[in-house]
Amino acid sequence: MKKKQAFLVLSLFFVLFCFSCNQISAHKASLSFQRLLVNSKENPKNIESENPLFSWIVKAEGFNKSQSAYHILVASSKEKLNENDADIWNSSKLISNKSALVKFQGNVLEAFKTYYWKVKIWDDTDVATNWSDIQVFEMGLMDSKNWNASKWITLNNDSRTSPHRFRDYKTAKMDKPIPVDGYPASYFRKEIDINKTIEKAQAYICALGYYELYLNGEKVGDHVLDPAPSNYDKQAYYVNYNITKQLQQGKNALGIILGNGFYGQNISWKNDPESNNDLAYGPPTVRCLIKVNYTDGSSSDFYTNETWKESTGPIVFNNIYGGDTYDARYELGNWTTVNYNDASWGNAKIVTPEVTKISTQQIPPIKKLKILEPQNVFKGADGEWIVDFGQNIAGWVKLNVKEKEAQLIEVITAEALLTNGKDIFQGSTGGGANGMSQIYQYICKGSETESWEPKFSYHGFRFAKIKGISRKPDANMIKAVLVATDIQETGSFASSDELLNKMHSISKWTIVDNVHGIPEDCPHREKCGWLGDAHAFCEYALYNYEMLDFYKKYMEDIRTQMRPTKGHNNPEIKYQVPTMIAPGKRTSTYAKIDWGVATMYLPWYNYWYYGDETIVKDYYPEMKDLTNFYLNFKDANGIMQDGMGDWCPPLWDRRLNPEAMECDPIISANAYFYDVLGIMERFAKMNNDADYELKMKQEKEALKTAFNKAYLVAIPNTKHKWYQSQTATVQALQFGMVPETEISNVVNGLEYNIVTVKGGHHSTGIHGNRYIYTVLAYHGKADLAHQILTTPDFPSQTYVMNSGFTTWPERQFEWEKMEGPTNSLNHPMHSGFAAYFYETLGGIKSSKEHVGYKEFIVNPIFPNTMTETSVKVPTPYGAIHSSWKLNGENFSMNLEVPFNTKAQVVLSPKELKSLKINGVSLEVFQKETKVEIQDNSTLVIGSGTYLLQYVK
Secondary structure (H helix, E strand, O other): OHHHHHHHHHHHHHHHHHHHHHHHHHHHHOEEEEEEEEOOEOOOOOEOOOOOEEEEEEEEOOOOOOEEEEEEEEEOOOOOOOOOOOOOEEOOOEEOOOOOOEEOOOOOOOOOOEEEEEEEEEEOOOOEOOOOOOEEEEEOOOOHHHHOOOOEEEOOOOOOOOHHHOEEEOOOOOOOOEEEOOOOOEEEEEEEEEOOOEEEEEEEEEEEOEEEEEEOOEEOOOOOOEOOOOOOOOOEEEEEEEOOOOOOOEEEEEEEEEEOOOOOOOOOOOOOOOOOOOOOOOOOEEEEEEEEEEOOOOEEEEEOOOOOEEEOOOEEEEEOOOEEEEEHHHOOOOOOOOOOOOOOOEEOEEEOOOOOOEEEOOOOOEEEEEEEOOOEEEEOOOOOEEEEEEEEEEEEEEEEEOOOOOOEEEEEEEOEEOOOOOOEEOOOOOOOOOOOOOEEEEEOOOOOOEEEOOOOOOEEEEEEEEEOOOOOOOOOOEEEEEEEEOOOEOOEEEEOOHHHHHHHHHHHHHHHOOEOOOEOOOOOOOOOOEHHHHHHOHHHHHHHEOOHHHHHHHHHHHHHHOEEEEOOOOOOOEEEEOEOEOOOOOOOOEOOHHHHOHHHHHHHHHHHHHOOOHHHHHHHHHHHHHHHHHHOOEOOOOOEOOOOOOOOOEOOEOOOEHHHOOOOHHHHHHHHHHHHHHHHHHHHHHOOOHHHHHHHHHHHHHHHHHHHHHHOEEOOOOOOEEOOOHHHHHHHHHOOOOOHHHHHHHHHHHHHHHHHHOOOOOOOOHHHHOOHHHHHHHOOOHHHHHHHHHOOOOOOHHHHHHOOOOOOOOOEOOHHHOOOOOOOOOOHHHHHHHHHHHHHHHOEEEOOOOOOOOEEEEOOOOOOOOOEEEEEEOOEOEOEEEEEEEEOOEEEEEEEEOOOOEEEEEOOHHHHHOOEEOOEEHHHHHHHOOOEEEOOOEEEEOOEEEEEEEEO
16 A cells, blocks of 8 residues: 555656656747857857857747846867866856847957857746757957968059050049059969868958959859958958868969959049048058868968969959959960969069058958849930949949950940930039049950959949940840948838838938948949948948948948047147048048047947947047047037038038028037937946046036027017027937927927928938938827928929939939939938838837847837838847737737847827737736836836737
């Protein structure tokens, strides 16, 4: 009997134990690792930071799931990746809800080494997951000494003899063109012997200029226009390729083609009075290191030096603005293969260019992203063929032609046609500013069909006039290639309003066309990183694309662009101040306040959207110094006397119609500076700089008082007030500068100007247009915001679309009244307004108290004409998905809240009272799942998928 009882007890214990195990197993299964990242990349191979940042994105079943602890292991081998042997870092169990950008705190990481890591976490009930799958990260060169014996090489002898090596150079200020040829494209080769079995082979290459690397007859990688431009004398970038599969035992042939890029820029802008007339750093040069590890444990290095052979070749002209000229009669044959006869080649020249620092390129490479075929082909007024690709892009044309030997084929690219449609219009892309028209030239060798595309230049265009061909061009002869930094699209927006959907598409196109290692102003005339343009569209870019590394890189461009500059009120003091443009030698003047604040805004946006505090701490000294510089412009009334202005409002031309900029540049600059003082107050606190934190608070309060005293005025014959322009009024409302008692008066004043004075239109440039739609919506004027966006009349965004543009033009002109649309037709500063689609119509915004979307606000505000919107917003914790529909008064929203985050859903008392969650009342749902109500209106919910339904 006792044995039977004991058996029953044991059986019961076994059942309970199995049940418990199953429950734990099921619980673990409810949490799964979706992505594991180091420095925001999966299994990165070129880490150079001493303290990389670890992140993990988790998928969770159920509701309100969060992390309570984590444990990270890092080891030098897979075998050591366990809790007993992890030799690099064993964090142990750390009580923390941090799952994004966790700083490495282990032993010193070594150059070239590969490390293995994994993580497990504990949820809010202290139940642990299984260990994640094993991840890897590889270290880069880390230090300049690790380039070992590799040397910088450049062309020794310019041996070009093609008569097509010259181009015309003429700016608008020159009477006649002059022939120029620039630095030649350089060809380098070297054969190496591998006499052992290869385990791993890596190539590290840094070019001052653009390059392409070849191995055994094939190009290495799929990058183009590598590396990203920079202030080369201060900071250059190398790229790393794994060439294990391409390198073979025995003989191998290495080849490099080197172009000018922005480094060998001894042509364009040299007659620009705002430049220093010496824009070239020098002839392009390159440095390469090949590291080979063998299966027997030994290794070898191969590198550029004076034994490499050099030559010129078929690229007889290359200029980043003017384009490439390719004379196929000078092709070099199989020069990147072994046993090539290079007896006629010379030896490379060793140089020592001025380069302070070489770092790995962490941003995505530039790639060929899309191929476009002709949408229309017709003859222009001069009888030449014109091809319309249907979309304004940045990139180049690809040719397949069959013509006689020495036949010159010339392709002139343009963004627009004349207003009468009979010819291309070069007014927006021509060389009036930089001296070089956008032209590609190909000289045939006269064999069978010849295929060609450029290597060292890109243009902004929709149309191409092609000369020198004997038949009508078609898709087999010519295509357009979109070429841009391969930023990954991670967000999305769609709505019931097709006009807004089209605006969103145009806004994205305008950004993608203008990212080529830097955020450009345009992809043709200037290709410059204007600071004001960069912060104007930054937030919209962050909603749509993975931009963390991109803006970190651009911040380094801004820092290395800084120059010692005397203070305004205290000229005996010098500050480090960026110029209006970064990077490059076309520096313009010191950055005026409304442009220079990019130095603070870009770190703030990266911190706000990603939770990345490293960028704040890395650049805090520069941001502090620049803030002090701008404070040095304060006058007796407390206003900073500096500013560039609300760029490109309707009908504005700074020479012909300057009064069209209705907002005084001083006013808009001070509004921005007020916002930045608040940012700097927070940054000072993050850097434990209490004295400066207090100073920023005091300066902010003083500027708000001075600003309102100087600029808040009554509108005659009304009860309304405003800040003397739409832009200043919008900024004051957006940045919280309006006294509480005056907000309704100011909002009504803004509406009065838009409706009564301007006939239902905006009069804002880039500063005001970024916020006007969101400001109106958040102050009860959502219908008016939609109206000024969608009215077909000038100068609305809809008017621009109806004028046939597929990207946003620089100017707000009445295009039908012009011979052709002058100025750039592809300017991303005008994409900034489209953040409104996400932050207002979609209603998603990260909390400022819990940054990086650790907590986020959900508060869609929309016009009566809209019935649905869907957004996907990328976050460090996974994507937020939100889609809402309105049917009469019945509102429904599908909301996906990522693991380890919370959503603050803003509701009115009426909406809260009628709220149903996943089909049941709030009260019933609360019995099963924790739901918090704040301020009788905000619903705070944790992770999970929700259907929210209520009556509006």
